[in-house]
Amino acid sequence: MPMINSLEKATNPTAPLHEHQFVALEQQKAAATAGMWVFLTSEIMFFGAIFSAFLIYGYLYPEVFAHFSQKLHLLLGSLNTGILLTSSWTMVMAVHGAQQQNRRLLLRSLVFTFLLGAVFLGIKGYEWSAEIRSGDFPGSGQVNPRQGEIFLRLYFIMTGFHGLHVLIGLLLITGLWIDTARKTNIPSSQLHFTENLGLYWHFVDIVWIFLFPMLYLMDKPRLPW
Amino acid sequence: MNETALPNYLQEGTSLGSWLLTRDHKRIALLYMFAITFFFVIGGIAATFFRLELVTPKGDLVEAATYNRLFSLHGIVMVWLFLIPSIPAVFGNFLVPLMIGAKDLAFPRLNLLSWYLFMAGGTIIIGSAVLGSVDTGWTFYTPYSSLYSNSHVVAAVTGVFIVGFSSILTGLNFIVTIHKMRAPGMRWGRLPLFIWSQYATSIINVLATPVLAMTLALIALENLTDLGIFNPWKGGDPLLFQHLFWFYSHPAVYIMILPAMGVVSEVITCFARKRVFGYNFIAGSSLAIAFIGFMVWGHHMFVSGQSPYAGLVFSFLSMLVAVPSAIKVFNWTTTLYQGSILLSAPMLYVIGFIGLFTIGGLTGIFVATLAIDVHVHDTYFVVAHFHYIMVGGAVMAYFGALHFWWPKMFGRMYPESWARLAAIMIFVGFNLTFFPQFVLGYQGMPRRYHSYAPEFQVWNVLSSAGASILAVGYLLPFIYMAWSWKYAPRSGPNPWPATGLEWQVPSPPSKDNFSGIPHIEDEVYAYDQLFGKSDEPHSAPS
Ligand code: HEM
Ligand SMILES: [Cu+2]
Numbered sequence: 001m002p003m004i005n006s007l008e009k010a011t012n013p014t015a016p017l018h019e020h021q022f023v024a025l026e027q028q029k030a031a032a033t034a035g036m037w038v039f040l041t042s043e044i045m046f047f048g049a050i051f052s053a054f055l056i057y058g059y060l061y062p063e064v065f066a067h068f069s070q071k072l073h074l075l076l077g078s079l080n081t082g083i084l085l086t087s088s089w090t091m092v093m094a095v096h097g098a099q100q101q102n103r104r105l106l107l108r109s110l111v112f113t114f115l116l117g118a119v120f121l122g123i124k125g126y127e128w129s130a131e132i133r134s135g136d137f138p139g140s141g142q143v144n145p146r147q148g149e150i151f152l153r154l155y156f157i158m159t160g161f162h163g164l165h166v167l168i169g170l171l172l173i174t175g176l177w178i179d180t181a182r183k184t185n186i187p188s189s190q191l192h193f194t195e196n197l198g199l200y201w202h203f204v205d206i207v208w209i210f211l212f213p214m215l216y217l218m219d220k221p222r223l224p225w
Numbered sequence: 226m227n228e229t230a231l232p233n234y235l236q237e238g239t240s241l242g243s244w245l246l247t248r249d250h251k252r253i254a255l256l257y258m259f260a261i262t263f264f265f266v267i268g269g270i271a272a273t274f275f276r277l278e279l280v281t282p283k284g285d286l287v288e289a290a291t292y293n294r295l296f297s298l299h300g301i302v303m304v305w306l307f308l309i310p311s312i313p314a315v316f317g318n319f320l321v322p323l324m325i326g327a328k329d330l331a332f333p334r335l336n337l338l339s340w341y342l343f344m345a346g347g348t349i350i351i352g353s354a355v356l357g358s359v360d361t362g363w364t365f366y367t368p369y370s371s372l373y374s375n376s377h378v379v380a381a382v383t384g385v386f387i388v389g390f391s392s393i394l395t396g397l398n399f400i401v402t403i404h405k406m407r408a409p410g411m412r413w414g415r416l417p418l419f420i421w422s423q424y425a426t427s428i429i430n431v432l433a434t435p436v437l438a439m440t441l442a443l444i445a446l447e448n449l450t451d452l453g454i455f456n457p458w459k460g461g462d463p464l465l466f467q468h469l470f471w472f473y474s475h476p477a478v479y480i481m482i483l484p485a486m487g488v489v490s491e492v493i494t495c496f497a498r499k500r501v502f503g504y505n506f507i508a509g510s511s512l513a514i515a516f517i518g519f520m521v522w523g524h525h526m527f528v529s530g531q532s533p534y535a536g537l538v539f540s541f542l543s544m545l546v547a548v549p550s551a552i553k554v555f556n557w558t559t560t561l562y563q564g565s566i567l568l569s570a571p572m573l574y575v576i577g578f579i580g581l582f583t584i585g586g587l588t589g590i591f592v593a594t595l596a597i598d599v600h601v602h603d604t605y606f607v608v609a610h611f612h613y614i615m616v617g618g619a620v621m622a623y624f625g626a627l628h629f630w631w632p633k634m635f636g637r638m639y640p641e642s643w644a645r646l647a648a649i650m651i652f653v654g655f656n657l658t659f660f661p662q663f664v665l666g667y668q669g670m671p672r673r674y675h676s677y678a679p680e681f682q683v684w685n686v687l688s689s690a691g692a693s694i695l696a697v698g699y700l701l702p703f704i705y706m707a708w709s710w711k712y713a714p715r716s717g718p719n720p721w722p723a724t725g726l727e728w729q730v731p732s733p734p735s736k737d738n739f740s741g742i743p744h745i746e747d748e749v750y751a752y753d754q755l756f757g758k759s760d761e762p763h764s765a766p767s
Contacts, residue, residue, distance in 0.1 A: 021322075021329035022406070023742060031331040031405045038397045038431055046435035049469055050443075053454065056465065147460035153452050157443075 087116035248333035254319035264306035271299040284676035292675035293360035300363030312484035326408025346387030353380035396430030410745035422487025425511035437473035471522035485622030496572035497564030510549035543593035570644035574625030581617025606666025632716035650698035657691025
């Protein structure tokens with residue numbers, strides 16, 4: 001959205017500052033922010049569905065889930081948690097840079113965020129392949145007891161959907177970086193985009209903050225009461 | 226009546242590209258209208274086949290397996306490709322910006338994307354039907370859809386999944402538009418009730434549809450990779466599917482009916498020539514329905530083996546959700562009281578709605594009662610219940626809206642006497658089709674079978690006869706609406722006349738809807754000002 005917009009403006013300097021359906025730039029910004037929040041609310045429900053499934057099965061088979069939870073690579077998981085948290089900080093810096101019209105800060109913070117996100121995915125991928133090699137993979141025929149399959153499948157689906165969100169975040173970061181690098185200033189549409197991307201990135205981070213203890217740390221997962 | 230020199234939105238280019246790449250909410254509304262009309266026909270054709278089959282007790286027209294695929298196709302198409310998008314995607318798209326005084330929705334590109342997603346999902350669903358369809362019913366219950374699936378479940382759920390994203394994005398667009406793009410003076414308390422109903426619907430869309438998306442993704446994975454989380458052999462639980470499915474699908478029935486209620490509120494005040502009675506209650510009950518609707522899904526699982534205590538709570542909550550629905554019905558009837566009622570076609574549809582919705586809602590209380598549901602669950606009683614609401618309610622309102630806003634959309638009147646004839650045929654045909662099904666269900670005829678015991682034949686013949694009247698009733702508007710598009714007399718901006726912002730711009734409206742930014746100084750339903758009469762002596766000039 002902002003990419004097309006800024007292209008328009010680059011070729012046509014008299015193009016209006018806001019899109020035609022709005023009456024003012026403030027309205028456009030308010031709409032963009034509200035849209036992002038509504039979208040994230042929807043995302044919460046999306047992850048909420050599978051989190052409930054996980055909690056329910058954890059409640060039904062606490063020992064099995066504890067056993068398989070211990071088999072996950074706690075060290076790599078913790079490392080990844082640290083990496084994502086750090087990337088949220090660099091993302092904050094990116095938003096700050098955009099707000100201050102500081103292109104250099106924006107570009108640099110985006111690079112760091114991208115790298116951290118990519119390392120996260122790399123480590124996650126390594127964990128996956130290690131688990132698959134060791135037979136802790138649903139359908140390998142080696143999972144014992146068989147309810148462990150449920151843990152593993154939910155584990156792969158949950159981390160998979162989360163990883164997909166990280167990947168989409170990386171693509172958006174790349175787009176924003178290219179867009180910023182091509183220009184000498186930061187137009188307001190791009191500022192809104194950066195802020196919304198920030199919200200998205202923090203959301204993806206928060207999902208992991210829930211995933212990590214649920215998958216790696218719950219010795220005996222229980223419902224929260 | 227200044228017919229401004231501005232070209233109307235239909236004249237802004239006639240090439241195919243100007244339609245397929247449009248970002249104008251009014252054109253996108255028409256794109257949806259064509260699409261769902263097509264899907265409505267497909268769903269109707271499937272229904273024709275199985276109503277024919279059911280004329281005789283023996284299964285002689287189609288085999289049992291074919292029959293299963295027919296009713297599944299019918300349900301999937303009617304629910305996801307017709308009812309859920311119908312009023313929001315067509316009339317919501319067309320009217321939300323017009324009614325709140327905006328030039329367009331907040332995100333026009335997203336709006337177009339939603340239509341493409343809808344078409345992509347619809348194409349996949351129809352494609353799966355061509356390949357041989359599914360036999361699970363629209364509910365995709367496991368293990369029919371997983372362990373024992375022998376049909377194109379993956380394709381069908383993928384289609385529904387994509388269509389789901391289209392409704393999430395439309396909901397998002399409406400919520401943001403209603404929050405951020407109201408014209409100066411359009412306070413929340415002045416919003417038309419149609420807007421309130423769209424708002425409540427959008428909240429459900431945004432909150433419930435993602436749960437359906439995840440559920441369908443799990444079903445697809447269960448088929449593709451033998452996931453096992455719904456498979457008892459692997460320790461999975463098939464009931465989890467029902468919980469997740471109904472967590473979406475009960476609220477989804479309100480996605481279908483709330484917009485219809487919005488239409489009723491608009492039409493009834495216009496043709497009773499009176500201010501709507503109990504504005505705050507009608508608006509508030511939409512939100513209450515959206516809220517309580519999230520807590521009653523378990524009433525679909527009374528006999529699925531959920532705990533009886535859960536059943537008790539769900540039964541109670543289900544009765545609670547009937548309260549705001551009843552509030553609306555009372556307010557509508559009170560609006561009629563001492564009005565000068567005009568029985569034009571839109572009003573006939575809306576009055577039909579009120580009667581049929583009331584029967585549907587009251588039988589909802591029957592099935593929400595634990596002891597009765599044990600008897601009638603999975604019988605034709607439930608089939609009749611939800612058709613009274615979905616067809617008698619939502620589809621009636623869709624046709625009401627179509628006639629009411631047709632002059633606004635195309636600038637032409639429809640032929641009134643034909644339209645009244647169609648409305649009456651639909652009402653009569655509908656009752657003849659579905660009332661016998663209450664009797665059948667009560668007598669114990671189960672749903673989803675292609676043959677039945679001979680003593681049920683009388684009622685089934687009646688039902689099929691009614692269905693043919695209904696079919697003609699639906700066919701008529703196709704013909705006369707197509708005719709009126711070119712040949713009917715022009716309608717002018719406000720043919721009824723009605724209050725409301727959309728009636729103050731030319732018909733059809735221009736691309737940007739308003740020539741300037743409208744300022745709103747008054748409530749929407751000032752019909753007593755329009756007609757110089759007031760029966761509420763204490764109503765202060767607002
Ligand atoms: C007035 C409040 C309502 C109540 C108390 C109510 C109650 C119920 C109950 C208890 C059932 C389950 C019956 C069974 O399967 O044994 C049911 C089924 C159903 N209801 Fe309602 N209902 C209400 C309104 C609606 C509305 C507004 C709609 C649609 C627009 C609707 C559509 C359906 C559908 C589609 C089913 C059947 C689903 C299936 O099994 O295929 N209901 N209703
Ligand atoms: Cu329900």
